Amino acid sequence: MIKRNKIILGIILLSSILVPSVSFGIYACGNTPVHRINNRGIDPVGDVSNPDIDIVEYRSHGSSDGSTMIVEINVLGKINESYSYRFTVVAKTLSDTTGHIYSFLFNDGECDEGFITEIENSTIRMIFPMSRLSPTDYVIGIEVLATDIFERDLTPEVRNASIAHLYW
Ligand SMILES: [Ca+2]
Numbered sequence: 001m002i003k004r005n006k007i008i009l010g011i012i013l014l015s016s017i018l019v020p021s022v023s024f025g026i027y028a029c030g031n032t033p034v035h036r037i038n039n040r041g042i043d044p045v046g047d048v049s050n051p052d053i054d055i056v057e058y059r060s061h062g063s064s065d066g067s068t069m070i071v072e073i074n075v076l077g078k079i080n081e082s083y084s085y086r087f088t089v090v091a092k093t094l095s096d097t098t099g100h101i102y103s104f105l106f107n108d109g110e111c112d113e114g115f116i117t118e119i120e121n122s123t124i125r126m127i128f129p130m131s132r133l134s135p136t137d138y139v140i141g142i143e144v145l146a147t148d149i150f151e152r153d154l155t156p157e158v159r160n161a162s163i164a165h166l167y168w
Pocket of ligand 1: 056
C-alpha cells in the first residue's frame with residue numbers, strides 16, 4: 001500500500017511539473033512573433049512599356065545565420081544602372097497597427113544605404129542587415145519599385161499585413 005501511494009504521489013508530482021511546462025510551451029510557441037523573412041510576389045508582365053523596369057517577380061529570404069535578409073527584383077529586360085530600383089522592408093511592432101518602412105534605393109549605380117548589391121542580367125539583389133531594424137519591429141513583408149523617371153512599376157502595399165507567429 002505504501003509503495004502504491006508513492007507511485008501515485010510520483011505521478012501527481014510529475015503531472016504538476018509536466019502539464020504546466022507543456023502548456024507553457026504551447027503558449028510560448030503558439031504566440032511567438034517572428035519575422036516574415038520569406039516573401040515572394042509575381043507582378044504582371046507588360047504593365048510598363050520599358051522592359052528594364054518591368055518587374056515580373058520579387059522575393060526575399062534570410063541568410064543561414066539570420067543576420068541578413070536578401071531581397072531581389074527580377075525584371076523582364078535587364079537591370080539598367082541608369083534607372084532606379086527601390087526595396088522596402090515593411091515591419092510592425094506588436095502594439096502598432098501601421099507599418100514601419102525601411103527603404104533603400106539603387107540609383108546611379110549604387111545603393112544609397114551602402115548595402116551590398118549584386119546584379120545579374122535581369123536580377124538585382126540587395127542584402128539588408130537585420131541589425132538595421134528597431135529591436136521591437138517584426139518584418140511583415142516587402143514592397144519593390146522600379147522607375148526610369150517617365151514611368152514606374154510598383155508592387156502592392158503590404159503595410160496592413162499582420163505579424164507572423166510561430167506555430168507547431
Ligand atoms: Ca510588371
